[in-house]
Amino acid sequence: MNNGQKRFPRAVVLFGPPGSGKGTQAKLLIERTGFPQISTGDMLREHIHAGDEIGREVAALMHAGSLVPDDLVNSLVKQRLSRPDCRNGFILDGYPRTQQQAERLGALLEGWGIDQVVIHLVVDYNMIIARLTGRRQCPVCGTLYNALSRPPNQPEVCDLDGARLVIREDDSELVIRERLEEYDRQTRPVLDYFSRAGRRLYEVDASREAPPVLCERIFELIENGG
Numbered sequence: 001m002n003n004g005q006k007r008f009p010r011a012v013v014l015f016g017p018p019g020s021g022k023g024t025q026a027k028l029l030i031e032r033t034g035f036p037q038i039s040t041g042d043m044l045r046e047h048i049h050a051g052d053e054i055g056r057e058v059a060a061l062m063h064a065g066s067l068v069p070d071d072l073v074n075s076l077v078k079q080r081l082s083r084p085d086c087r088n089g090f091i092l093d094g095y096p097r098t099q100q101q102a103e104r105l106g107a108l109l110e111g112w113g114i115d116q117v118v119i120h121l122v123v124d125y126n127m128i129i130a131r132l133t134g135r136r137q138c139p140v141c142g143t144l145y146n147a148l149s150r151p152p153n154q155p156e157v158c159d160l161d162g163a164r165l166v167i168r169e170d171d172s173e174l175v176i177r178e179r180l181e182e183y184d185r186q187t188r189p190v191l192d193y194f195s196r197a198g199r200r201l202y203e204v205d206a207s208r209e210a211p212p213v214l215c216e217r218i219f220e221l222i223e224n225g226g
């Protein structure tokens with residue numbers, strides 16, 4: 001019973017180009033909402049590390065900065081969202097990325113009676129290239145660092161477990177440019193689809209504020225609207 005109050009949306013879609021901070025905001029929003037982060041990029045990388053059939057199918061596409069087939073991601077997401085930890089809600093990071101994916105997600109959520117809200121993180125592409133080429137990740141605990149905005153205490157070493165930090169293979173400048181082109185071609189147009197479909201869609205400037213400040217603003221939008 002919600003006594004006529006607006007319902008808190010259970011599907012939060014973080015939308016934006018690679019390097020716009022979707023992963024960082026998803027991690028902060030986990031604490032705020034208690035929802036799990038569903039990152040299709042992380043799920044696909046796990047398959048690559050496992051060396052299984054899906055991993056072999058997507059490795060070359062991902063390393064080249066291209067999108068992987070819609071049917072494959074759609075089915076991974078559907079399986080993941082069916083797990084019990086998603087019952088109260090979830091944060092989608094990097095999905096949907098094409099109109100076909102957005103349509104599939106819309107149908108799935110409608111069938112389950114789940115409201116969705118889309119947060120569009122807007123960042124200038126030059127800033128994205130600077131951010132991504134400086135990005136490092138701990139291969140052990142997954143913590144993200146950035147030479148510009150969040151350097152580790154000791155260069156190239158994880159503050160938490162001392163592991164040597166790594167650069168993701170698709171964070172080289174050439175591949176980043178390809179990923180941005182792919183975003184322009186296939187993903188950005190999904191915003192028009194969201195508008196036509198009447199989704200709650202909010203744009204936030206993700207280039208200025210510190211991540212925790214931005215997270216509060218996003219939480220406020222999710223909860224109360226703009």
Ligand code: AMP
Nearest residue numbers: 040041062065066067068073094095097
């Ligand atoms: P990300 O970590 O979200 O930047 O994703 C890394 C890569 O995984 C992308 O460049 C794509 O190759 C692939 N990928 C992740 N999510 C999707 C998706 N929703 N649709 C197609 N490809 C995806």
